[in-house]
């Protein structure tokens with residue numbers, strides 16, 4: 001049976017093959033039902049298949065690239081690779097890269113997130129994504145048009161102030177005010 005036939009359908013969004021249950025079960029057994037990072041025991045349905053090296057960065061579906069994580073750990077990992085995650089949380093995780101012997105509570109991870117920064121590489125990826133998102137949303141011409149419109153609005157408001165202050169009625173009112181001050 002070839003690898004292709006083994007797959008149980010395709011993801012609707014990405015069109016990528018769904019990782020078979022057999023593979024997930026194999027991972028579940030080898031991890032003894034624990035999240036690979038925090039070490040808490042979870043039922044299989046509450047453990048998510050994570051790509052050690054993210055798919056978005058070119059990682060594959062090979063079983064060596066897969067691990068099961070709980071939702072908070074998977075969210076915390078994000079686009080970081082397993083290596084980057086371990087480098088960042090090295091003070092919590094066992095140095096040999098295995099399931100922690102005793103569970104690590106999420107607040108400890110949270111504190112570590114606040115104290116350590118993502119690698120420059122990961123930050124650059126986030127920055128690029130944000131920039132390309134902005135770029136997709138508004139093309140060059142639209143951005144230029146927006147800038148021109150803002151400039152026109154600014155000039156318009158300046159012109160409005162100049163015109164109203166030179167308006168006869170306004171000048172009259174100013175004169176009255178000045179007179180009143182002098183009299184008072």
Ligand SMILES: [Zn+2]
Nearest residue numbers: 035038070073
């Ligand atoms: Zn976890």
